[in-house]
Amino acid sequence: MPVAASAEAEVLGMLTFSPEDGRIWFNHRRVMMLDTVSFATLRDSLIRNLGPRAARRLLTQVGYQSGVGDAQMLRTDYPDDYRERSRIGTRFHSVAGIAKVEPITTVFRPKDGYFSGEFIWRHTVEDDAHIQTQGLGTEPACWMELGYATGYLSTICDQLIVFREFECRSMGSVVCRVRASRPASGATSMRICSTSGWRRPRRRRPARRQRNQRPSRWRPTPRRTSSVNPLP
Numbered sequence: 001m002p003v004a005a006s007a008e009a010e011v012l013g014m015l016t017f018s019p020e021d022g023r024i025w026f027n028h029r030r031v032m033m034l035d036t037v038s039f040a041t042l043r044d045s046l047i048r049n050l051g052p053r054a055a056r057r058l059l060t061q062v063g064y065q066s067g068v069g070d071a072q073m074l075r076t077d078y079p080d081d082y083r084e085r086s087r088i089g090t091r092f093h094s095v096a097g098i099a100k101v102e103p104i105t106t107v108f109r110p111k112d113g114y115f116s117g118e119f120i121w122r123h124t125v126e127d128d129a130h131i132q133t134q135g136l137g138t139e140p141a142c143w144m145e146l147g148y149a150t151g152y153l154s155t156i157c158d159q160l161i162v163f164r165e166f167e168c169r170s171m172g173s174v175v176c177r178v179r180a181s182r183p184a185s186g187a188t189s190m191r192i193c194s195t196s197g198w199r200r201p202r203r204r205r206p207a208r209r210q211r212n213q214r215p216s217r218w219r220p221t222p223r224r225t226s227s228v229n230p231l232p
């Protein structure tokens with residue numbers, strides 16, 4: 001059996017449909033089927049209500065947590081060779097109908113957790129949703145996919161591996177192209193991708209002054225005393 005076919009068969013073997021109790025399992029994780037119209041509606045609502053930047057941040061976080069979950073599942077089930085088996089991760093989203101992942105160049109050294117590479121993503125469902133609701137634009141839009149890939153490989157490698165999309169169907173390209181590498185800044189903490197970490201630190205605003213609170217520099221004005229007693 002070809003390697004690719006055996007990897008797909010292995011991932012398909014992790015899926016269990018349990019219609020008698022209304023559940024689907026991907027190994028130990030419960031999953032669900034969501035049609036693309038519902039996904040596009042949800043995504044569009046996030047963009048309209050939160051704005052593109054906040055929606056992007058949120059969807060990237062969702063994808064990141066999903067990638068971490070899949071990688072942790074591998075680590076739990078195959079503690080001795082989860083890094084070797086992590087190569088089947090490119091099949092997870094193919095089987096789930098999210099995208100077809102084609103490696104162009106990859107350098108993966110499982111023993112020291114090193115990874116860099118370039119991939120083509122075809123038929124990404126997120127681009128279908130984005131183009132359907134937002135039309136073509138000037139920036140990549142595979143936000144959840146980038147988050148997923150970053151979370152998955154960072155967990156597998158035990159160090160931050162960041163994915164960046166430099167061509168995207170939402171920009172009019174035929175396919176999406178992404179690169180994976182260690183961050184240029186040399187950051188080692190995975191916390192920058194965690195749920196709380198994507199946020200920029202906010203500037204501390206001065207506490208709002210309460211209605212009857214006087215400014216701190218306020219000093220009571222000394223009452224003028226008159227030497228003349230006005231009272232008779």
Ligand SMILES: [Zn+2]
Pocket residue numbers: 124127140141142165167168169170176
């Ligand atoms: Zn894309």
